[in-house]
Amino acid sequence: MxxxxxxxxxxxxxxxxxxxxxxxxxPIGDPDPAYTHTVRPVESGSPVAGIETPDVGNGTAAGVVDYDDLDPAARAAFDRALDAETGFDVEDPDDRVDSLSYPTDPTLGDGLLVVEYEGARYEFWTRTVEREPxxxxxxxxxxxxxxxxxxxxxxxxxxxxxxxxxxxxxxxxxxx
Known part of the structure; x- marks a missing residue:
């Protein structure tokens, strides 16, 4: 028995x-956010492959942004992400670029910019990634x-x- x-x-x-x-x-504690910056060339299978340059102005939500039209901090972040093979992260919210948005689910114009740089087009992704403690x-x-x-x-x-x-x-x- x-x-x-x-x-x-x-x-x-x-x-x-x-x-x-x-x-x-x-779960112990709150998620630990990181703010990522990634640049990759626009390719034929890209969700932004058909985006054209707007006729008037440089509307970021409607078309391609010229590299020279980015503010200096955004250009520096773009250059750094382009140089780094996998992009780069920042931990501190104060280290983010004020002119860029950092959504958790980027869309064109909000966390995803198409940037024309030296005759080529690049996807410039900025997003918030919540990591587990x-x-x-x-x-x-x-x-x-x-x-x-x-x-x-x-x-x-x-x-x-x-x-x-x-x-x-x-x-x-x-x-x-």
Whole structure:
């Protein structure tokens, strides 16, 4: 009887531990935002490939922005992102460029500009990326896999107890 209770308890604990993705990670703290800047050439499959230069003015929401029409801080951010292969991030909100927007879901004119620079067109993406706090990342990398593995071992132990209990029970019946 004890073996059955122990096996049932191990199964319950094992299933609970293996189901940890349902309740882990526990959010600790607020997301940590980063502000990204990325520049890449406009290619044929790009969502902005058909954008044309407006006839009048330099409307950023309606067309292509000439590099020289960007304010100096935006030009510096464009140059830095162009030079960096994967763009660059800033952590501090004060380090963002005031003339650029940083939405979480950029659209043309709001976080996405088409910039004409030296005869080529580039997509200039600026966005806010919310990263998970370090404690949540640690839960995903360490706690969840270890808990799942411990749950799996508990279920295996319960199965072993059940098999052992049956084999012992069968042996006692034969002796009688």
């Amino acid at each position: 004890r073996a059955r209770l122990a096996a049932a308890g191990l199964v319950a604990v094992g299933v609970l531990l293996m189901a940890n993705p349902l309740y882990l990670p526990v 370090g404690a949540v990342v640690a839960q995903r990398i360490a706690v969840q896999p270890v808990a799942f593995l411990a749950g799996f071992v508990a279920v295996l132990a319960a199965a072993a107890l059940g098999v052992r209990g049956r084999s012992e029970g069968t042996g006692e019946r034969r002796r009688r």
